[in-house]
Amino acid sequence: MEGETSWVSHCNYNFSSKIVEFDSFSELNDENDKEVAAVSVDLILPDDLLERILAYLPIASIFRAGCVCKRWHEIVKSKRFLWNSSHVLSQKPWYFMFTSSDEPVGYAYDPILRKWYGIELPCIETSSWFIASSCGLVCFMDNDSRSELYICNPVTKCYKGLNEPPGPKFSDYSALAVSLNQLSHSYMISIVKSKQVPGNFFQWDLSIHLYDSATMTWVTTLTEILTGWRAGDESVICDGVLYFLIYSTGGGAPENRHGLITYNLRNRSPHGLLMRSFIPVPCSLTCGRLMNLKEKLIMVGGIGRQDRPDIIKGIGIWVLKGTQWQEIARMPHKYFQGFGEFDDVFASSGTDDLIYIQSYGAPALLVFDVNHKQWKWSQKCPVAKRFPLQLFTGFCFEPRLEIAP
């Protein structure tokens, strides 16, 4: 099995209390949190029953259960357990919030137990690295040379370093995306690079590079020159299609400052035809964030004011149906105001049926449940703003024990 070797070489499978819980910050009186105990039960239960019971625990408790005794430890780290437990409880996606711009430190938020956990991320060195995630895997790329690339499971800390991607070494913009195939467990990573044609302000070299974990190689599938547009750092893969935002490089009407490009990864469109897939954004945006919710493309966007399109007046959420955007929600005013000063650009990511939205200027985190059309603040993150210009960012990922790169 592919990934078998990396499991051995890079998995410090340590189930001791790497997950630190911040109960003191939790306002809930959590009844579920009583110690998993009853040694006598433990003596009577055969392994397979114990295994099934443990499989119903939330992920953080599974880590703690692994510390109870040698037998439990053996069970929770066995592959059989990991695979079976993954089908028992569907874990909602977590949000990792960075609390420093220099170090890759922060807390992960579990929306089911409404708790923050201190987890250490492998590989990444600062929060300004590029980050993409899919189904339990998270991909990191450094933001200087853009040649260091890792794929990891942030919960188990298994990781793998990847070869340097091809294409221009010092591109002006890069957009990273990853997509895991849940059946084969192979994954694909895409990087869209944009580099200004020297001496020409309107023309940009755009290239698309794909990594396939099955062949462990990179292929440059498209290079093209765009006129008046460049790509940025927003991209996502949904159902075999790569989507990325492009940005107007010259004047133009405000509603035309952003656009969406679609690139089918199965029958890759030939060179020179990329702009044919152009889809305008639904309104004038201050920024747009793309995400994959159950293989559908979702965009969270800052809506610009009519008179001053640079100034954010609200936040909308759209789903792409064919080539049309359909609005699914708009952030209610009280939440929008709840961030205090909302920046024109902000962080937002989501997966499954949850969308997280976070202002760069505050450690507040808002969660939108797409199924229930429900907005909710997260529990307060155990971090305080230390200086006025401190920036907060983060990313969403699925906590899964059984997925390894």
Ligand SMILES: *[C@@H]1O[C@H](CO)[C@@H](O)[C@H](O)[C@H]1NC(C)=O
């Ligand atoms: C597991 O983690 C704990 C705490 O981080 C550490 O003290 C211990 O040495 C680690 N054990 C192994 C085998 O890595």
Ligand SMILES: *[C@@H]1O[C@H](CO)[C@@H](O)[C@H](O)[C@H]1NC(C)=O
């Ligand atoms: C799941 O557990 C059952 C018994 O509880 C076992 O027979 C089966 O092999 C396990 N599945 C996997 C994929 O390991």
Ligand SMILES: *[C@@H]1O[C@H](CO)[C@@H](O)[C@H](O)[C@H]1NC(C)=O
């Ligand atoms: C990469 O670095 C540039 C320049 O410092 C910054 O503008 C950009 O936001 C960074 N990208 C990410 C993903 O943080």
